[in-house]
Amino acid sequence: MDQKTSLITLTDVAEAAGVGESTVSRVLRNHGSFSEKTRMRVMEAVERLGYVPNRIAGALASTGTPLVAILVPSLSNIVFADLMSGITRTLEARQRQAVFAVTDYDPEKEEALVAAVLAWRPAAVMLVGLEHSEGTRRMLRASGCRIVELLDIDGEPLDIAVGFSHRAAGRETAARLVAAGRSKIAYVGHDLERDTRSAKRFSGFLEGLAAAGLTLAAREICDAPSSVGAGKAGLAALLARHADLDAVYFSNDDMALGGYFHCLAVGLSVPGDLSLIGFNALDICRHTPQPIASVLTPRIETGQRAAELFLNDAPAQTLDLGFTLIPGGTL
Structure with missing residues (x-):
């Protein structure tokens, strides 16, 4: 039969050690005067009873919670x-x-x-x-x-x-794709309304394209959290509509890894046929057959x-x- 446990209190420790509650408190906080013999008696009682100090209560009564x-x-x-x-x-x-x-x-x-x-x-x-x-x-x-x-x-x-700055990261990503000679550039991303940082990167990316005299060729936004599967499906859907793209920016590396897997599955040359770039520089994307271009974040x-x-x-x-x-x- 299950037996309900009872809460061991500071009072219980004091009684077991044969000292006052204030002495137990001083020992546990290692503050104030007490002998080594008293400290050992208190700590033996603490260990035997399995007492865990109430740090929240102690902090609220003194200088603040940890x-x-x-x-x-x-x-x-x-x-x-x-x-x-x-x-x-x-x-x-x-x-x-x-x-x-x-x-x-x-x-x-x-x-x-x-x-x-x-x-x-x-x-x-x-x-x-x-x-x-x-x-x-x-x-x-x-x-x-x-x-x-x-x-x-x-x-x-x-x-x-x-x-x-996520906006700066988006602008820098666009500039690098343009510098690589890409002009038909698209975006594959996840829920931009909930993930405001991804939305800021996308906004900065559009600004970067505009600074180079370009506009986004196409986009595919999945109405779900980012994932490898969403990235793979997103790129497949995008290329089904726009087969002439030469670069795709993904909202993060989970999505970019899925896009890379799609390219492997259908025989698309990367970066020959299509450049791919993600965000976060996750370790797994550094160890794909071709390390996926990305933005390393601290x-x-x-x-x-x-x-x-x-x-x-x-x-x-x-x-x-x-x-x-x-x-x-x-x-």
Whole structure:
């Protein structure tokens, strides 16, 4: 039969160790006066009882919580895994604890999650992107904690923004395709309404084409999250309508990898018949038979630098970490 467990409290530890609760608190915080013998008695009781200190309650009663809330659009995209890796390594070195939530690119869900995490009074809230609902922005402004917006600097941040310009990346991509002699250039992308950063890249890409006196030859937008399958199907549908294209820009590397697989399947020469370029420079795209041209983004560094700015109580600012276009073997 299952037996319900009972919560072990500070009082239980104090009774087991034969000391007062304030003494247990001093030992656990390693602050104040107590003998080594007392410390050993308290820690033996903690270990025997399996006591876990209530850090949230302790922080609220003193100088602030060690929690940092991080909201990301997805856990299936390695971009955000890299970002969180950079954040957590830096936070853990300073005894800060990260808690995560996933928004699924949904502004309403993001708003609900922001309300939930703010109830825990985190020291900081980190979010991907600069676009939020008015309700989210209102709560964040009134929260009293540091706000760090990540992977985008195309806009006005609430506090600290760390990342790069998606519009500039789009313009640079267009310029590279034009410099490679391509003129019948198309786009294959995913949901631009929900993924605002992809929409900014696409806008910058159109600006880059216009600067060269060109217009977009065609586009194929899938009404779904980005994926290898969506990229493959998207390029197939695009080429069925426009067989004379000489280059395709994909919203990210997942989509570009699918497009590359389609070219392999139907015998299209890359880049002879068709140039392909993606975004993010994922590791898998560096190891295809022809490395896929892409834009290398500073995901881990963004997480590290963002965490450092928060931990060092830096003033409000925008930090541009830039990007690097990698020609690969498909441009």
